[in-house]
Amino acid sequence: MRFIQQPEHRPGMGMGPGQGRGQGMMGGGMGHMGDKDHMVDMDTIHALFDNVKSINRTVRKRPDGFESITESNDPKVAAMLQGHVMAMKGRMDKGMWIRRGDPLFRALFEYADKITIEFKTTPKGIRVIEMSKDPYVIKLLHLHSEAVTGFVKDGPRGMAKMHPIPPPPRETAPPQPKPKARR
Numbered sequence: 184m185r186f187i188q189q190p191e192h193r194p195g196m197g198m199g200p201g202q203g204r205g206q207g208m209m210g211g212g213m214g215h216m217g218d219k220d221h222m223v224d225m226d227t228i229h230a231l232f233d234n235v236k237s238i239n240r241t242v243r244k245r246p247d248g249f250e251s252i253t254e255s256n257d258p259k260v261a262a263m264l265q266g267h268v269m270a271m272k273g274r275m276d277k278g279m280w281i282r283r284g285d286p287l288f289r290a291l292f293e294y295a296d297k298i299t300i301e302f303k304t305t306p307k308g309i310r311v312i313e314m315s316k317d318p319y320v321i322k323l324l325h326l327h328s329e330a331v332t333g334f335v336k337d338g339p340r341g342m343a344k345m346h347p348i349p350p351p352p353r354e355t356a357p358p359q360p361k362p363k364a365r366r
């Protein structure tokens with residue numbers, strides 16, 4: 184099976200519905216002004232939550248990330264899954280955040296340039312491989328794969344759930360003030 188691969192995440196290199204979308208917000212603090220796709224993407228997300236009963240998902244964690252297969256016997260839901268993953272990948276390529284109030288999703292966008300996403304549609308859904316070389320980002324990927332599995336399990340009541348993340352490693356933490364020189 185051949186995976187579509189995009190090792191680098193640079194603006195303008197998005198695939199699928201993400202491609203050619205307006206640049207819009209780059210993660211600023213102005214709500215979703217200028218993000219014309221936000222409502223459409225949220226509609227798909229709500230529809231996915233409403234249809235979790237028809238979704239099957241398997242995840243295999245790998246030392247560098249995870250591989251998932253998420254499918255539905257309902258062709259409409261299968262198409263939604265495919266569209267959602269492509270749209271989200273497009274967002275990550277362009278830094279167009281979504282669900283920024285949830286620490287895990289915020290971190291995924293912050294570390295997007297360290298994440299490689301490969302996907303291949305299947306007749307009933309989509310197969311995704313996500314990888315990173317950074318051990319902290321690999322932890323985030325594992326947590327994200329669990330979060331999506333949680334969404335499928337919980338359905339609409341999972342929408343409100345926030346996903347905490349481990350503290351970032353020292354080198355990516357905000358710079359600390361220098362200690363004063365001793366005499």
Ligand code: HEM
Pocket residue numbers: 228231232235238251252253264267268271272275281282288291300311313327328331334335342
């Ligand atoms: C709370 C709303 C949601 C948001 C903000 C959201 C956002 C995202 C983002 C940003 C990604 C790309 C990042 C990544 O793959 O690591 C992603 C991937 C994915 N999402 Fe969502 N999503 C939401 C709900 C859902 C729901 C309800 C489903 C299915 C029932 C779903 C299925 C997937 C799948 C299959 C992937 C590919 C990665 C994987 O298999 O774990 N998402 N989502």
